[in-house]
Amino acid sequence: xxxxxxxxxxxxxxxxxxxxxxxxxAIHLVPGDPAELLLSQGGVAPDPGAVAELRQKLGxxxxxxxxYVEYVAGILHxxxxxxxxxxxxxxxxxxxxxxxxxELIGVAAVLALVxxxxxxxxAALRAGGHADRALSVLSGIFLSVPVFVLGxxxxxxxxxxxxxVSAGGFVAFERDPLxxxxxxxxxxxxxxxxxxxxxxxxxxxxxLEVLGRDYVRAxxxxxxxxxxIVLHHVVRTALIPVVxxxxxxxxxxxxxxxxxxxxxxWPGLSGYLVSAVEARDYPEVIGIxxxxxxxxxxxxxLVDLLYAVLDPRVRHG
Amino acid sequence: MARRAMSRLLVPAAIVxxxxxxxxxxxxxxxxxPVKMSVATRLAPPGLAHxxxxxxxxxDVLSRIxxxxxxxxxxxxxxxxxxxxxxxxxxxxxxxxxxxxxxxTVRSAEAVLCFPPLLLALLVVTLMGPGAATxxxxxxxxxxxxYARVAYAQTLAVSALDYxxxxxxxxxxxxxxxxxxxxxxxxxPLLVQFSLTVAAAMVLESGLSFLGLGVVPPAPxxxxxxxxxxxxxxxxxxxxxxxCLALTGTIVALNVLCDRLRDVLDPRxxxxxxxxxxxxxxxxxxxxxxxxxxxxxxxxxxxxIEIATSDGSFRPVRDVSLSVAPGETLALVGESGSGKTLxxxxxxxxxxxxxxxxxxxxxxxxxxxxxxxxxxxxxPALRQLRGDEIAMVFQDPGTSLNPVHRVLxxxxxxxxxxxxxxxxxxxxxxVGLLKEVGLPDPDRRGRSFPFELSGGQRQRAMIASAxxxxxxxxxxxxxxxxxxxxxxxQILDLFARLRGRGSDTGLVFITHNxxxxxxxxxxxxxxxxxxxxxxxxxxxxxxxxxxxYTAALIASVPDGREGRLESIAGTVPPPHAELPGCRFAPRxxxxxxECSAEAPPLRDIxxxxxxxxxxxxxxx
Numbered sequence: 056x057x058x059x060x061x062x063x064x065x066x067x068x069x070x071x072x073x074x075x076x077x078x079x080x081a082i083h084l085v086p087g088d089p090a091e092l093l094l095s096q097g098g099v100a101p102d103p104g105a106v107a108e109l110r111q112k113l114g115x116x117x118x119x120x121x122x123y124v125e126y127v128a129g130i131l132h133x134x135x136x137x138x139x140x141x142x143x144x145x146x147x148x149x150x151x152x153x154x155x156x157x158e159l160i161g162v163a164a165v166l167a168l169v170x171x172x173x174x175x176x177x178a179a180l181r182a183g184g185h186a187d188r189a190l191s192v193l194s195g196i197f198l199s200v201p202v203f204v205l206g207x208x209x210x211x212x213x214x215x216x217x218x219x220v221s222a223g224g225f226v227a228f229e230r231d232p233l234x235x236x237x238x239x240x241x242x243x244x245x246x247x248x249x250x251x252x253x254x255x256x257x258x259x260x261x262x263l264e265v266l267g268r269d270y271v272r273a274x275x276x277x278x279x280x281x282x283x284i285v286l287h288h289v290v291r292t293a294l295i296p297v298v299x300x301x302x303x304x305x306x307x308x309x310x311x312x313x314x315x316x317x318x319x320x321w322p323g324l325s326g327y328l329v330s331a332v333e334a335r336d337y338p339e340v341i342g343i344x345x346x347x348x349x350x351x352x353x354x355x356x357l358v359d360l361l362y363a364v365l366d367p368r369v370r371h372g
Numbered sequence: 373m374a375r376r377a378m379s380r381l382l383v384p385a386a387i388v389x390x391x392x393x394x395x396x397x398x399x400x401x402x403x404x405x406p407v408k409m410s411v412a413t414r415l416a417p418p419g420l421a422h423x424x425x426x427x428x429x430x431x432d433v434l435s436r437i438x439x440x441x442x443x444x445x446x447x448x449x450x451x452x453x454x455x456x457x458x459x460x461x462x463x464x465x466x467x468x469x470x471x472x473x474x475x476x477t478v479r480s481a482e483a484v485l486c487f488p489p490l491l492l493a494l495l496v497v498t499l500m501g502p503g504a505a506t507x508x509x510x511x512x513x514x515x516x517x518x519y520a521r522v523a524y525a526q527t528l529a530v531s532a533l534d535y536x537x538x539x540x541x542x543x544x545x546x547x548x549x550x551x552x553x554x555x556x557x558x559x560x561p562l563l564v565q566f567s568l569t570v571a572a573a574m575v576l577e578s579g580l581s582f583l584g585l586g587v588v589p590p591a592p593x594x595x596x597x598x599x600x601x602x603x604x605x606x607x608x609x610x611x612x613x614x615x616c617l618a619l620t621g622t623i624v625a626l627n628v629l630c631d632r633l634r635d636v637l638d639p640r641x642x643x644x645x646x647x648x649x650x651x652x653x654x655x656x657x658x659x660x661x662x663x664x665x666x667x668x669x670x671x672x673x674x675x676x677i678e679i680a681t682s683d684g685s686f687r688p689v690r691d692v693s694l695s696v697a698p699g700e701t702l703a704l705v706g707e708s709g710s711g712k713t714l715x716x717x718x719x720x721x722x723x724x725x726x727x728x729x730x731x732x733x734x735x736x737x738x739x740x741x742x743x744x745x746x747x748x749x750x751x752p753a754l755r756q757l758r759g760d761e762i763a764m765v766f767q768d769p770g771t772s773l774n775p776v777h778r779v780l781x782x783x784x785x786x787x788x789x790x791x792x793x794x795x796x797x798x799x800x801x802x803v804g805l806l807k808e809v810g811l812p813d814p815d816r817r818g819r820s821f822p823f824e825l826s827g828g829q830r831q832r833a834m835i836a837s838a839x840x841x842x843x844x845x846x847x848x849x850x851x852x853x854x855x856x857x858x859x860x861x862q863i864l865d866l867f868a869r870l871r872g873r874g875s876d877t878g879l880v881f882i883t884h885n886x887x888x889x890x891x892x893x894x895x896x897x898x899x900x901x902x903x904x905x906x907x908x909x910x911x912x913x914x915x916x917x918x919x920x921y922t923a924a925l926i927a928s929v930p931d932g933r934e935g936r937l938e939s940i941a942g943t944v945p946p947p948h949a950e951l952p953g954c955r956f957a958p959r960x961x962x963x964x965x966e967c968s969a970e971a972p973p974l975r976d977i978x979x980x981x982x983x984x985x986x987x988x989x990x991x992x
């Protein structure tokens with residue numbers, strides 16, 4: 056088990072390194088000079104002298120290999136560099152924005168579990184019935200609505216017509232907790248709709264599969280109540296694949312909240328990434344991608360640990 | 373089943389077909405120019421000339437929606453196709469050639485899957501600049517690994533099959549095998565993958581266009597239209613609604629098509645059952661029993677079990693009658709598929725959904741001396757009997773124990789289901805039971821998870837759980853079949869020991885092993901193709917079989933002496949075959965014309981002996 060974990064960690068570190076290198080190279084080898092982009096405001100071609108000066112100032116005139124080595128060395132010291140645009144520390148900006156994105160994803164995941172798990176179990180127990188069919192149709196629609204469509208419609212209905220909340224924005228929790236939660240509700244809810252449909256479907260099929268297992272029949276043969284069979288024998292085992300799938304989806308939400316952050320004007324990490332890519336601000340881009348990759352890998356390790364908690368075969372095997 | 377799935381495919385296929393047709397023919401339709409602006413009439417409401425009105429630049433909305441279908445669909449289809457070709461080739465090669473090729477193709481493709489998809493698309497788009505061509509490249513990179521994975525898994529499965537191996541043995545070239553043999557076989561899941569990808573690509577394309585990173589304005593695209601309509605949401609909310617509806621509707625149609633397609637191509641996935649809780653609903657009538665027919669302990673009379681399928685129903689168990697007295701062991705013998713397990717499950721009311729006992733009675737006399745008909749007892753009452761008065765030991769202890777709970781808890785849980793015991797009390801009792809069934813070191817071993825025990829130890833635990841509440845009736849369904857031969861003997865000893873305590877527990881021992889029957893049973897009932905063909909005391913039946921099937925069974929058992937081992941000619945009739953006469957007649961040496969004329973009943977031929985054969989006197 057320990058050797059396995061160590062191997063996993065090594066693979067994960069290698070993967071992160073590959074990602075950083077790939078992004079570093081991609082952003083440098085593709086046409087579009089950051090210095091030129093920075094200076095060309097309003098469509099006017101910049102003065103070549105100014106560009107050369109800026110390139111020198113930013114260190115862009117040095118060989119790419121030197122910059123790469125320097126950059127990797129910086130990362131190892133926890134330094135992600137400074138933004139080309141405004142010379143802000145990239146690490147500081149990420150530290151400011153990452154919690155907002157994580158909060159969005161976390162709240163959405165909790166909402167998805169709260170609705171998806173019971174609904175999925177319930178539908179599986181009544182498989183083929185009217186309620187099951189209705190829920191399946193509903194989840195199909197939830198899965199199909201693109202998140203930005205849902206978000207835009209939500210703004211139209213809740214902000215424009217009903218005027219329950221404002222259309223978007225962000226207020227720090229410390230400043231006004233209530234307002235913070237009000238503004239969080241719509242973006243988190245929008246993500247949760249699709250996510251809960253995924254949880255619902257996974258739970259339903261997983262519970263259905265477990266219901267057909269021999270040990271469920273054996274539990275029935277013991278004369279246990281349906282309630283105990285479902286809670287103790289079915290849901291417990293059925294949870295394992297659900298947790299895995301949900302965690303994988305949460306991983307893809309890191310950086311995948313771009314659309315929601317855009318629609319609701321939520322100043323998270325994803326929006327930061329989009330603007331960084333547009334400006335070819337490569338310290339920012341690599342910094343964000345690095346952080347997302349690390350989180351992604353950590354999440355996968357966490358899934359494995361959770362797996363071990365839920366499934367003794369993994370824990371003791 | 374297949375036909376129903378096909379007809380369910382029709383509606384979504386027609387809708388998707390119609391959308392594609394519109395996208396293809398939109399240039400031929402008499403529509404206003406979708407990019408022609410007319411600022412003077414911007415946001416004009418719907419009218420005759422413009423059925424859906426004009427947008428914020430005075431462009432015709434209907435025209436833009438229909439043209440937008442072309443933009444969205446062409447990007448999605450092209451991307452899905454390009455990704456499909458690349459991914460399939462990678463997957464086929466990786467799955468067929470394995471080794472280094474597998475690492476280069478499949479594993480590297482999977483590395484792409486480690487990336488959040490939108491993030492990757494964003495990177496590609498911003499590095500290459502927005503536009504439809506970039507979108508196709510980005511989406512192809514994103515979705516090729518999905519195909520590669522599916523093609524790889526399928527290729528692995530198919531290339532191990534006999535006909536592929538046979539072709540290799542015949543010297544066919546790998547390229548030919550890949551294209552002519554493997555590709556057609558991996559095609560169905562790839563088709564499903566294709567339709568999934570089209571839907572996903574549409575979502576991503578519209579999302580990127582919405583961000584302003586996809587299709588370049590002023591070309592009409594649904595994502596762009598939603599982006600544009602956001603700014604005028606207050607004055608013209610309908611403007612927002614139309615592209616949202618078009619986009620969502622198309623994706624819903626595509627997703628439904630996917631689901632249905634999967635049902636057609638993979639019939640296992642779509643079968644809906646009547647539901648786990650539905651089982652008890654049919655049992656509303658409480659058991660009403662005629663006092664004149666008072667049975668011993670268990671008395672099954674004329675039990676018939678039906679399986680309903682979409683092609684009609686058939687009866688895997690018909691007119692089965694058997695009885696067990698207190699303290700008696702009845703062996704139920706037959707080949708697999710003869711209906712003996714279903715009979716056992718029917719007694720506990722645990723028939724799988726879709727299978728019902730349609731006729732007959734299952735009379736059981738409980739501890740309180742009352743006789744109930746289990747075939748029509750309500751589920752709650754039946755549940756109280758299960759695990760308490762009637763218990764069952766299943767064939768495979770490896771799958772009948774829940775893998776995520778400790779063995780001890782699973783035994784204790786049976787006790788607590790029926791007795792008011794506290795947790796520690798029940799666990800203490802469970803340890804005692806485990807000791808009784810011969811689990812070594814029960815205190816410690818009991819705290820193991822099932823996978824940590826051997827097969828024999830697991831079966832001991834199952835038996836401990838079954839006898840936990842001192843049942844009146846124990847049904848053991850092939851309890852030794854899944855075990856090693858040496859362990860089988862130990863488990864049989866355990867049953868003999870549990871029986872030999874002078875208990876009056878009745879035991880039904882279901883098996884196909886005649887040697888086991890001779891060792892453990894008092895009486896034996898032989899089943900063939902869903903019917904009991906002969907019944908009687910073990911010694912008498914084995915010594916003087918009175919049905920040709922029993923005789924043939926006994927002759928087919930190796931007895932250690934010289935001589936040829938006999939097998940029974942012919943095959944068991946399939947359960948759905950309705951034969952007019954004796955079901956064994958087609959294989960029987962004694963068969964005469966009258967055997968096939970009418971189904972013979974099970975008749976008493978001597979005290980406590982019964983046979984279904986018309987010519988039982990002639991059976992040697």
